[in-house]
Amino acid sequence: xxxxxxxxxxxxxxxxxxxxxxxxxxxxxxxxxxxxxxxxxxxxxxxxxxxxxxxxxxxxxxxxxxxxxxxxxxxxxxxxxxxxxxxxxxxxxxxxxxxxxxxxxxxxxxxxxxxxxxxxxxxxxxxxxxxxxxxxxxxxxxxxxxxxxxxxxxxxxxxxxxxxxxxxxxxxxxxxxxxxxxxxxxx
Numbered sequence: 001x002x003x004x005x006x007x008x009x010x011x012x013x014x015x016x017x018x019x020x021x022x023x024x025x026x027x028x029x030x031x032x033x034x035x036x037x038x039x040x041x042x043x044x045x046x047x048x049x050x051x052x053x054x055x056x057x058x059x060x061x062x063x064x065x066x067x068x069x070x071x072x073x074x075x076x077x078x079x080x081x082x083x084x085x086x087x088x089x090x091x092x093x094x095x096x097x098x099x100x101x102x103x104x105x106x107x108x109x110x111x112x113x114x115x116x117x118x119x120x121x122x123x124x125x126x127x128x129x130x131x132x133x134x135x136x137x138x139x140x141x142x143x144x145x146x147x148x149x150x151x152x153x154x155x156x157x158x159x160x161x162x163x164x165x166x167x168x169x170x171x172x173x174x175x176x177x178x179x180x181x182x183x184x185x186x187x
Contacts, residue, residue: 062148118169142154
């Protein structure tokens with residue numbers, strides 16, 4: 001039986017410590033109807049069905065998210081000291097990260113995670129343009145290769161990006177959660 005992944009976190013402003021618990025399974029696989037007063041799985045089943053019915057649209061959405069990320073990168077390259085350009089790049093990276101989860105493309109989520117961590121934790125992203133370009137390039141390569149599932153190659157890239165992000169943000173005062181493998185539930 002798989003175990004939950006527990007991530008120790010600390011709020012950078014208040015210093016409060018907390019834990020994120022990532023279940024090892026999809027919640028809908030554990031929901032059952034217990035009769036009167038139990039959980040009605042009808043809504044969950046309807047949501048799953050709706051997602052499946054629209055899954056053909058996900059490839060277009062993935063293209064849109066990645067195109068927006070590439071455009072944000074170009075804007076950032078043109079004016080790396082502009083806070084708005086950095087903010088748009090961060091927002092686009094988060095769109096890919098969250099979208100990868102929604103579109104059942106865990107490789108995109110895993111690859112975008114260290115990029116989001118870097119952009120959130122440095123005061124000035126300009127000196128890290130090389131790592132940002134590598135992260136965005138890895139996401140674009142996953143799209144070109146139609147590689148949306150986690151595999152050894154993706155895990156190797158994610159591990160390298162995460163390691164370098166941790167090195168570069170070590171002195172930022174903003175702690176990253178403990179490193180996790182790309183295939184874990186926490187990515």
